[in-house]
Amino acid sequence: MNAFTAFFKKELSEAAHTHKLTVMGLVFLLFGMMNPLTAKVLPDILAGVMPDGITITLATPTALDSWAQFFKNVPQMGLIVMVLLYGGMLANELSRGTLTQLLTRGLPRKTVVLAKFSAASLVWTAAYALCFFVTYAYTVYFWPEGSTTGLPLAAFSLWVFGLMLLSTLLLGGVLFKNSYGCLLLTGGLVALLSLLNILPAMQAVNPMVLPSNGMALLSGTFPASGFVTPLLVTGAIIMSMLSGTIFLFNRKAL
Amino acid sequence: MMDILCLEHLRKSFGDKAVIHDLSLAVPKGSVYGFLGPNGAGKTTTMKMILGLLKADAGTITVCGEPVRFGETKTNRHIGYLPDVPEFYGYMRAKEYLRLCGEIAGMSVQQISQKSSELLSLVGLSGNNQKIAGYSRGMKQRLGIAQALLNDPKLLICDEPTSALDPVGRKEILEILHRAREKTTVLFSTHILSDAERICDHVAVLNEGRVTLNGTLDELRKQHGQGRLLVEFSSQDDLDRCRQLPELTQSFIGAQIEGYTAILCVPDLPAAETALLSVLVRESILPNRLENQEPTLESLFMEAIR
Numbered sequence: 001m002n003a004f005t006a007f008f009k010k011e012l013s014e015a016a017h018t019h020k021l022t023v024m025g026l027v028f029l030l031f032g033m034m035n036p037l038t039a040k041v042l043p044d045i046l047a048g049v050m051p052d053g054i055t056i057t058l059a060t061p062t063a064l065d066s067w068a069q070f071f072k073n074v075p076q077m078g079l080i081v082m083v084l085l086y087g088g089m090l091a092n093e094l095s096r097g098t099l100t101q102l103l104t105r106g107l108p109r110k111t112v113v114l115a116k117f118s119a120a121s122l123v124w125t126a127a128y129a130l131c132f133f134v135t136y137a138y139t140v141y142f143w144p145e146g147s148t149t150g151l152p153l154a155a156f157s158l159w160v161f162g163l164m165l166l167s168t169l170l171l172g173g174v175l176f177k178n179s180y181g182c183l184l185l186t187g188g189l190v191a192l193l194s195l196l197n198i199l200p201a202m203q204a205v206n207p208m209v210l211p212s213n214g215m216a217l218l219s220g221t222f223p224a225s226g227f228v229t230p231l232l233v234t235g236a237i238i239m240s241m242l243s244g245t246i247f248l249f250n251r252k253a254l
Numbered sequence: 255m256m257d258i259l260c261l262e263h264l265r266k267s268f269g270d271k272a273v274i275h276d277l278s279l280a281v282p283k284g285s286v287y288g289f290l291g292p293n294g295a296g297k298t299t300t301m302k303m304i305l306g307l308l309k310a311d312a313g314t315i316t317v318c319g320e321p322v323r324f325g326e327t328k329t330n331r332h333i334g335y336l337p338d339v340p341e342f343y344g345y346m347r348a349k350e351y352l353r354l355c356g357e358i359a360g361m362s363v364q365q366i367s368q369k370s371s372e373l374l375s376l377v378g379l380s381g382n383n384q385k386i387a388g389y390s391r392g393m394k395q396r397l398g399i400a401q402a403l404l405n406d407p408k409l410l411i412c413d414e415p416t417s418a419l420d421p422v423g424r425k426e427i428l429e430i431l432h433r434a435r436e437k438t439t440v441l442f443s444t445h446i447l448s449d450a451e452r453i454c455d456h457v458a459v460l461n462e463g464r465v466t467l468n469g470t471l472d473e474l475r476k477q478h479g480q481g482r483l484l485v486e487f488s489s490q491d492d493l494d495r496c497r498q499l500p501e502l503t504q505s506f507i508g509a510q511i512e513g514y515t516a517i518l519c520v521p522d523l524p525a526a527e528t529a530l531l532s533v534l535v536r537e538s539i540l541p542n543r544l545e546n547q548e549p550t551l552e553s554l555f556m557e558a559i560r
Binding site: 002005007010014102103109250251 | 302308357405
């Protein structure tokens with residue numbers, strides 16, 4: 001067995017033992033169920049709490065409302081939960097010194113970064129897929145006739161954005177050596193990208209399109225072609241974050 | 255004898271603070287090498303440079319004849335390393351941890367399981383199925399040694415393996431290191447002199463980034479510090495008679511005298527002892543106590559760091 005497989009296995013078993021896997025699974029399962037249910041029952045709830053004499057007219061919920069919940073909850077809450085759980089994945093090991101014995105045993109530093117990224121990505125992918133397919137199943141059940149063109153692209157884009165956050169956490173780990181630094185770096189990046197989104201010139205390339213415009217794509221107000229450049233830019237950012245992390249880690253005194 | 259580890263003109267500073275100044279030393283194969291020095295002398299820094307965890311500002315390090323490079327150095331395949339406070343993944347058990355280490359080192363499943371059970375019994379953790387999170391410090395040090403010995407290293411580097419332990423834990427670690435010497439060269443740092451005295455054959459004393467004393471314990475005892483001979487007489491009269499004997503006047507120069515007890519500083523301890531005994535017999539002076547005080551590592555150490 002090579003070092004990558006060994007360390008990747010260790011990362012997955014650590015996720016299971018430290019309850020990261022359970023928390024991610026439960027949170028995303030809960031979102032997956034709540035998205036369609038909220039869309040379905042929200043009008044009834046609102047009608048129920050309105051005082052007598054006041055009537056509000058709400059459009060009958062559709063499949064799009066269910067996906068609107070999905071593209072609101074996952075970027076807002078789901079990604080935050082993931083970032084909090086994985087904030088210390090490299091930083092904590094470096095500050096505690098658990099990696100020292102493994103590195104002096106010949107574990108390449110590049111392997112540490114890549115195995116951590118792969119394992120975290122796998123957990124993110126699994127949790128995200130769970131959330132997506134649960135939402136999908138309920139949505140099809142409640143609104144069998146609903147059409148959702150562009151859904152695969154919108155869902156894929158949000159997933160890629162999650163990968164970018166994970167790669168940022170790794171760079172933060174090697175830069176700051178504590179999980180707060182990682183969270184600040186990641187939060188700072190998202191804040192910066194959101195600010196840049198104000199400039200019309202940046203909107204066409206900004207990775208923020210990926211988590212924000214999924215719903216617009218589904219409702220037909222944003223073209224699918226608008227995702228291409230942001231996806232390429234995000235891919236490039238992920239690559240640079242990972243290479244940057246490896247570059248800095250290789251030169252880091254431990 | 256071949257040197258397994260060679261440091262030549264090593265220098266290291268952190269910012270403006272120079273930690274290691276022109277450090278050179280050689281660790282001969284098969285020795286148990288004590289790397290002594292007060293806290294902050296640069297012992298850990300030196301060890302980290304040997305492992306490629308820190309970059310030396312100048313100088314060369316060779317392990318088994320191969321140069322050490324900062325970062326991923328190939329020389330680490332010859333080395334087993336036990337950090338001062340080894341940290342583990344608390345959710346693992348000892349066997350699982352050793353399996354991870356073995357897999358990383360590219361050992362086969364069979365090698366790992368055979369070597370793990372052998373080493374766990376060496377360090378006294380073989381029946382233990384507890385999670386590492388519940389280990390005491392001594393148990394962690396013992397698991398750390400098992401980890402360090404997993405790939406049959408030619409050089410075992412231990413950074414203050416006994417400093418944080420209680421007397422029982424210290425004794426156990428020293429015994430394990432003593433047994434490990436049959437298969438490997440051991441370099442271990444400590445500021446506990448009695449530990450070094452118990453198992454080392456070579457010592458180097460590091461003080462303020464320089465080696466101030468270096469050699470085998472026997473050599474050092476011979477070269478540095480004089481032998482001391484303590485004689486406790488039964489009366490003042492005996493003491494005075496002895497002092498006036500022509501054969502002994504030389505020995506009594508600079509002697510410390512307290513009550514009836516004289517401590518003589520002599521360059522050649524066995525010769526002085528023979529001379530003294532024959533004179534005492536001839537003069538029928540029977541001392542209450544005669545003690546041969548060899549220079550202790552402590553006195554050598556105190557001299558070296560002065």
